[in-house]
Amino acid sequence: MRIPRIYHPEALEVGSEIALHDDAANHIRRVLRMAPGQHLELFDGTNLTFSAEIIQADKKNVRVKITAGRAGSRKSPLHLHLGQVMSRGEKMEFTIQKAVELGVNVITPLFSERCGVKLDADRLAKKIQQWQKIAIAACEQCGRNSVPEVRPAMALDAWCAEQDSGLKLNLHPRAEHSINTLPLPVERVRLLIGAEGGLSADEINMTAQHGFTDILLGPRILRTETTALTAITALQVRFGDLG
Known part of the structure; x- marks a missing residue:
């Protein structure tokens, strides 16, 4: 299964635990039906991407832990x-x-x-x-x-x-x-x-x-x-x- 990519509108940091925003949480919970222990790729608008693990997924929210970050710009020179x-x-x-x-x-x-x-x-x-x-x-x-x-x-x-x-x-x-x-x-x-x-x-x-x-x-x-x-x-x- 391809690891889903999710945008997070706030700065991300390796080692932190965050709650996904409502649209992303609904997509993870209701559409993809993902559960704790499964992995995501997050990005925050910088040239970095982050690996994350779901630690909580219930009706109220989805929380993840940021496990790694790496540079990876796909920005055109134009x-x-x-x-x-x-x-x-x-x-x-x-x-x-x-x-x-x-x-x-x-x-x-x-x-x-x-x-x-x-x-x-x-x-x-x-x-x-x-x-x-x-x-x-x-x-x-x-x-x-x-x-x-x-x-x-x-x-x-x-x-x-x-x-x-x-x-x-x-x-x-x-x-x-x-x-x-x-x-x-x-x-x-x-x-x-x-x-x-x-x-x-x-x-x-x-x-x-x-x-x-x-x-x-x-x-x-x-x-x-x-x-x-x-x-x-x-x-x-x-x-x-x-x-």
Whole structure:
């Protein structure tokens, strides 16, 4: 049986005994049905992973003892900040999950003119919490030890105006540049992915004013969730740790 990987949001220390947080404890107790004496792998957002043994598992809590720690970074040399205009249904969840698996460091959900998602403040806050949990679960699955931040949603123009020393890229079907023609080396990328209906002409002009470079992925028109994952993969192949 594969040893489960569990995220713990507080600093871990070898020799200590801790109670797992509610979500992790419920997963261990109700889904995996693990018992005292069985082992876990924990990570706390640093470049360390920890071996742990379950010492208590009941209806109230799950307690573990940290038995060993070791360094093990799986962080890409490319720092990727994904600005994703929010998509409807499960598409946004899918994009976040796979972006984390592919090595994205920061994800900012965006509103644009053609954004089809309409949420009030309370529902949006709950969505952000849900998306952060999806990011954590993706890290547990894929072996990442650092959890990407899912930032609060913001307007597209405000996100584009943020200061960033990295390369700024916007996908455009009539762009002259491809990812393979971008000059080496690149250590930081701010990647903008538009809504299902794309960006408006005014928004495209706005991104250019903020220093974004239009790039082309290929001859076919891709759905927004396909576009994000294809672009991230191509960037990791060119500048990161894939391939």
